[in-house]
Amino acid sequence: MTAILLYAGLGCVALGLFVMTYILGSSPGAARPELGTRGMKRRMGLEGGGSFPILEPPMRFMAGWFDGMALSRIRPAVEAQIGYAGDYLGLSSNDFMALSLMGAIGLGLTGAFISTMANIPVMFYIVLVIVGAYLPWLQITGEAQARFKQVTRSLPTSIDLAALCMSAGLDFPGAVKQIVDKSSSRDVVIKEEFQRILAELELGHTRAKALQGFADRVPVESVKDFVATVVQAESKGTPLGEVLTIQARSLRQRRSVRAEELAAKAGLMMMAPMMLMFVCIIILLMGPFIIQWVGSGF
Secondary structure, eight states: OHHHHHHHHHHHHHHHHHHHHHHHSSSSSOOOOSHHHHHHHHHHHHHHHHHHTHHHHHHHHHHHTTTSOTTTHHHHHHHHHHHEEEEEEEEHHHHHHHHHHHHHHHHHHHHHHHHHHOOOOOOHHHHHHHHHHHHHHHHHHHHHHHHHHHHHHHHHHHHHHHHHHHHTOOOOHHHHHHHHHOOOOOGGGHHHHHHHHHHHHHHHOHHHHHHHHHHHHHHOOHHHHHHHHHHHHHTTTTTHHOOOOOOOHHHHHHHHHHHHHHHHHHHHTTTHHHHHHHHHHHHHHHHHHHHHHHHHTT
């Protein structure tokens, strides 16, 4: 009787695994983005080499599993972070969750193998699963912070160029086009953002809406001030060239103040490492004498 129950239990487990595999296998994979910014970023990611071209097909397959799930609390946060990262690799929220699942499975299997071979506690396996699921979020947030830093550094120069172009007789879209054309290779982020502003203006969006989209994608203080200044100058009829010149000067002053604050904090932050180095030097100098004193029996 016990053997019959055991075989029945194993049969139920096998049937459950078969049904789950069939349901997951029959669900269509997520479509690859072809148009817009995400389509462009996906093509660049596939053509750039690395591991993404290998991970992209299973990622799209697993992303189809999340399409029908009600994850109303997670999706907005993930979509916002992907937008901050500049539509990194053309990912959607489903693609991101698929990458998290793939990371958890990959590091989980690695942890299980290591735990079996080296007799390591199961906690090591659980930690690896959590780290694997969290790795895509770290990558996305790191990309977003890098974009914020590049925009903060490049924006004053871009505003100066726009003010110069407008003082020479160009309108705002023409000045933005000059920024896109004259930007250097290190200012690729600001170039992409201004290209997107131009595209939205050509589609019929208002200047305020296009600039507000820029502030939503790069929510740093300098961008918010720039957008607010341009929108306010347009609404009040103030000459935009003069306003942009003042704005660029203000941003540079703010960067100088920030650099001075960091330089002032650097001295305090160096105190702890210097104290540790001093203690180490004392130990190295006094160590032989202490050992000799202890060995002599005193």
